[in-house]
Amino acid sequence: MLRKIRLILAVLFFIAVTALFLDFTGTIHAWLGWTAKVQFLPALLAMNAGVVVALVLLTLLVGRVYCSVICPLGVFQDIVSWISGRRKKKRYRFDYSPEKKWLRYGVLGLFIIALVAGIDSFVALLAPYSSYGRIASNLFAPVYRLGNNLLAYFAERADSYAFYETEVWMKSLPTFIIAAITFVVLVILAWRNGRTYCNTICPVGTVLGFFSRFSLFRPVLDAEKCKNCSLCSRRCKAACIDYKNHRIDYSRCVACMDCIDTCKHGAIGFRMRKKTLDEQAEKSAIHKDDKNQIDNARRSFLTATAVVATTAALKAQEKKVDGGLAIIEDKKILVRATPIVPPGAWSARHFAQHCTACQLCVSACPNNVLRPSTDLQKLMQPEMSYERGYCRPECTRCSDVCPAGAIRPIAIEEKSSTRIGHAVWIKKNCIPLTDGVECGNCARHCPSGAILMVPSDNDDMNSVRIPVVNAERCIGCGACENLCPARPFSAIYVEGHPVHSVM
């Protein structure tokens, strides 16, 4: 019974979280966005005390149910392990193994150090929810989107507007590779030994394991009923049941209840422990304070002097015949001296401190603006670039979905008055000067009226007009950069602000 409840809840949670990463229409988030926000590490980084306390209390009450139900990476491993167990003679393939304390606490120690020292890429690498997010957004989402595009293809032929095509593109090769490696490693581990990752590497697993030692309810092995048949041990994917000594390592037990159903002698039951909890509660409070102590002065941003390469702008071809389409060169990604982070992030530092690189915002961004950074310092944390689209004024999708508080919820009005960067004009690329034609596409599309067109020759009011930027009004949305006709490098681009400001 308990196992069935666990299974149902786990599947529901797993589907919900996965759907968040797959959905690109923004409809599912309104209903299921909370399933990402109750994830442990994001909630911790978002300083969402309610969720963190609730999760700790849940663990103190019934053990690591979080790992079995809420954590999508855990459920993902369970699914792999279940498939593996359906092979002949592999149902009882596990075995008890003692806890590898040095590894668990060693990794947790490193993780906390990285968190405090601001080595975000390491933090992101180990965070379980983020790992799953990367797998879902890098491996599952493209498949889902291609499927959608197939439906869109048929819908178009049926003259239906129910499905529309989406872009599928490689947002960052390093992140993709990391996601693929994580995927392969986890599948192998889970296929062979079940929850190895959760009980040796996962820092969240270690922290919750610390609490679950003292959980009120727990599976208990009744030594008197036990016939030492070893079935429970061989069925335990956490390898935590020592049937010989009738002991269960509660720090590793994920409360999956498999053993209860497995035991043919009714020797295992989910029961209340007898000891009081005072001692443990105290300990947990201390520990939590520890975790919350995040160093505020983390790091200064590496301000690489970016070389904005420029090449000859697209030369207008002379028209001789009718029909045909001019070839459009792709915009190249330029190196920005200061990376741009979305409105709601407040500052690059605040953003880097809270982001767990789960890729949820990257998946959700409908304008193809967000993509994982390739900078080692904040590898996989999202940043903005405007070659494929720009941060549209009506959209606050990333701030809506962020579970870690890295991108705080922001209203549309607030967003349109938040400066996240400022536009910089590159004279040698500007079409009016290179092609001698009127343009002004940047000024026409600036949502805040920050770009003015002025004569290029101060002495000749009729000379071809060029854009000038009123930095006071510029919010850094990138409409100008994206819509600039100069290719492959725009004649106007956005430089990020390390700290955002409000007009």
Add this chain to the structure above:
Amino acid sequence: MSNQDKKKKVLSRRDFLKTIGVAGVATTGLSACVGGGKDGTLTVSAGEIPTDRMTYRTNPTSGDKVSLLGFGMMRLPSVGGRSAREGNEEIDQEMVNELVDYAIAHGVNYFDTSPAYCRGKSERATGIALSRHPRDKYFIATKLSNFSPATWSREASIAMYRNSLKELQVDYLDYLLLHGVGMGGGMEEFENRYMKNGILDFLLEEREAGRIRNLGFSYHGDVRVFDYLLSRHDEYKWDFVQIQLNYLDWKYAKQINPMNTDAEYLYGELEKRGIPAVIMEPLLGGRLSNVPSTIVARLKQREPEMSVASWAFRFAGSLPGVHTVLSGMTRMEHLQNNLRTYALLKPLTEDDFKFLQDTATQMMQFNTIPCNDCKYCMPCPYGLDIPAILLHYNKCLNEGNIPDSTQDENYRKARQAFLVGYDRSVPKLRQASRCIGCNQCSVHCPQRINIPKELHRIDAYVERLKQEIG
């Protein structure tokens, strides 16, 4: 001469109907001879298309018997394209051959091309398709085009003319046109293009020598050029003139764009002088077949078995001074449908004529952009797909998917249809938001649309739709 004066010279509606009546009698008589007189069964049911009933008109100067349906080679099919006429796709030569063979088998004998059509590849495709037939089975019309000033010199013009002969695989041309006079820079451009370099004189000599059997011009835009050329008819002896004529442009061309001239006037001027009129844009690039549902209902109610397009073809074909009506037939269905209309033309009655004029008045209430998808504006140097954008807008207008405000009943559905359809019809990088307003396109537009203005208007509308989620 003021417009008022001009209008007086135009034949009145009564005159028009009189002439229509005569044409009707004439064609019926002709068909009776050709078709063997099948008891006046005028309508041809869907399915069978007779091969021997094409309506013909005789050229007064050369005596050519030209099919009333002329094949326009501007909208040739391309391989793999969704609309059969995609951006950079190659011409589907096999399909062209098939269409031409079918057309000739059903009595079509007039083929109109230009060195500029289909990215300059139309003439060659036309030549390949036609050279498979005996030379006396078809008439070729091509043009001295004028898109790029680089082709305006005497040498370049003669080279273009000779190249046409080569591409079309012929040693004489049946019809040669000065292409699109009145476009772009109007009178001044015309003089630079055809007069000052002596090219018109050259062409007159070629006609004398028999290498050009009929000399004429196609006209768009500045009416002063049209009037000027006709005023010198005694000298140049135009064998034919090509004009844009259809039931919408008959009285509304000027209202649609003040720089254009009503077809009623143009046709009247030609008829007065007995110059055969070759008709282009009888269907406005499909705008008179793809009409709002209310108009479809109106037309179908009157003639349930006739296509919407057939009305437009009957309108042009009913005028007795019309030599041939060009249709750019991309698909076999187009060709078959048009053959049904002209393989025994059922001329408009007086009532029909009035009905179509009322229809035109109703259509004027829809603010469609008068783009006929001729692609003269293309390629846009900044990569936009101009006709695709304008056509998408028109399509949504026709289908009622241009909501005015979020309060509209069907706002969400219409918004989705507009935006999703927009991305489908036009790739993102070729949409209106990319128009920089350089205005290199407008001078090439035969309909004289202020293209950047329309694109910016559409872009602003799209922006509004995107922001007002509703």
